[in-house]
Amino acid sequence: MSRLSSRLRAQQGEGESLSRLAASVLANLRHSGPLTVTTLAAIEGLQSQSLTRVLHALEEQDCVTRQPDPDDRRAQRITITDAGRAALTAHVAEGNRWLAEALESQLTPAEQEIVRIAAELLLKVADSGGPPRSGLGAAGPL
Numbered sequence: 230m231s232r233l234s235s236r237l238r239a240q241q242g243e244g245e246s247l248s249r250l251a252a253s254v255l256a257n258l259r260h261s262g263p264l265t266v267t268t269l270a271a272i273e274g275l276q277s278q279s280l281t282r283v284l285h286a287l288e289e290q291d292c293v294t295r296q297p298d299p300d301d302r303r304a305q306r307i308t309i310t311d312a313g314r315a316a317l318t319a320h321v322a323e324g325n326r327w328l329a330e331a332l333e334s335q336l337t338p339a340e341q342e343i344v345r346i347a348a349e350l351l352l353k354v355a356d357s358g359g360p361p362r363s364g365l366g367a368a369g370p371l
Contacts, residue, residue, distance in 0.1 A: 240327040247320045250283050255292060255317040258309035263296075265304045292316050 238249055247255065250273070257272050258264060266284070270277040284307060287293045292313030298304035309317075332341055 237324040237328065240324055246323055247316060248283065250280075251287055251292075252317060252320050254280070254283060254287065254307075255309055255313050258293065258307060259314060259317060263306040263308040265298055265301075265306055267304065269307060287313065290316065 246252075253273060254269060257269060261272075264272075266277045266280060270280050273280065284293065284295075288295065290312065291310055294308050294310055295305045296308065298306050332344065336344065
């Protein structure tokens with residue numbers, strides 16, 4: 230799984246794609262709605278200052294907007310824009326395109342069916358048990 234994940238990240242990194250962190254930030258905003266920088270940093274497992282560069286770049290690309298938090302004027306709420314949603318969709322599509330082509334070219338139809346069944350089983354395991362999530366952070370496919 231790690232090798233496949235690394236390969237997908239490499240394929241998504243070609244061209245005008247988003248960085249892993251930028252894509253993760255956009256996915257979290259898409260899933261959870263507007264978030265403060267502090268909350269977003271906690272989801273990413275980073276310090277707020279560590280997000281400064283990526284948030285600035287996303288803002289320059291019109292992928293996010295910043296507004297004062299209505300509950301705490303010292304804080305800012307980060308919101309994904311339509312351009313951010315489009316950039317995230319394109320980023321995910323790059324990896325999906327590569328994966329679909331690789332599965333079709335490298336595996337027989339029978340092997341492809343085995344992978345489909347294995348994916349369903351892995352989703353079943355991922356969705357079972359464990360403590361409930363807070364609801365924040367990226368979840369599910371686009």
